[in-house]
Amino acid sequence: MTSTSRPSPTPTASVDPTEPRWLTPAEQHLWRTFMRMRQQLDAQLARQIQAESDISIADFSVLVVLTDVPEGRVRVLELARNLQWEKSRLSHHLARMVKRGLIERAECTEDGRGSFVVITDAGRRAIEAAAPRHVELVRTLFFDPLSEEQVTQLTQISERILGAMEGCPEALSES
């Protein structure tokens, strides 16, 4: 999946700058394993939360931010930045969540264009119901298999990659 093997015969030690730097077998293996791992992880977390509660994992993420914040009340763009979602995705999603009664809108008096998102009681109940099993699964699938050392390593690795992306030519989602 999303793979990157050399599709053609093999000019093994090429220094041709027009020839892309194909992945070595070891790199290839990491890339595939990594992708498969994160994909399974996502899928399991999504499936579990969907199956055992009334909300999706996307709802969950939104609600998490809202419970983390004073009065359960945030500006939409603040939310978008926090979640790193495109604003249009967020807009659509918030509309659906309003329809389901998980959140409400509130007018923003300081800025006539803006609007606030507020968590409702139903929303609070929903996330409180979903959270414990979710954390448990995160632990089981992600933390339990790792040693303390590996946790440290993975932290550094993630920070490295993330850091590298922040200064990348490719536009980050418009923030």
Add this chain to the structure above:
Amino acid sequence: MTSTSRPSPTPTASVDPTEPRWLTPAEQHLWRTFMRMRQQLDAQLARQIQAESDISIADFSVLVVLTDVPEGRVRVLELARNLQWEKSRLSHHLARMVKRGLIERAECTEDGRGSFVVITDAGRRAIEAAAPRHVELVRTLFFDPLSEEQVTQLTQISERILGAMEGCPEALSES
């Protein structure tokens, strides 16, 4: 996002088995960083391939498998297993790819129900056009920031987590 902080006051050293094992601040930090990292990574790869070629990253993944296989020809379920996609997702996606001329169907004589998927010339051209820049970006974003040691570490980590999921109570996508 998809967070797991303790939503309430703090019974720090609780051994209550009904109380979920909330994440420590360090774990929390890793979890958030990791999720953000993989999300950015995905987004960038998807955006780039979409912008610079005629295919999506999903198309790309499918085509990769097809170019990896004799005669560019695979059974649908084989493809599903390889990609770890649900069969219905795959079915829909293949239909779209046929419509775009990237692949074709071929009858399966050994098994009357089954069908083969075959890559077309257009499909081959499409992936060959997309691959070099894609690998290059994978390198830039993922491998270049890491030391050799970290590559080794991440390989082990990914294998660990993936391994743990294979024997998990939660159903893996029906394979």
Add this chain to the structure above:
DNA sequence: CCGATCTGGATGACATGTCAACCAAAGAGG
């Protein structure tokens, strides 16, 4: 050979995400 069941796969309804275009309020700059 025959029904019961399993398997490979397609389908429809629906949830979700993306892109581009739009809109109104807020800040410039003159």
Add this chain to the structure above:
DNA sequence: CCTCTTTGGTTGACATGTCATCCAGATCGG
């Protein structure tokens, strides 16, 4: 003030993913 640009946010069309259901061909037990 009065345009011009920016910003915060929504919208519609469309691509994609999920779930449940369906269906025909294969297999299995007699």
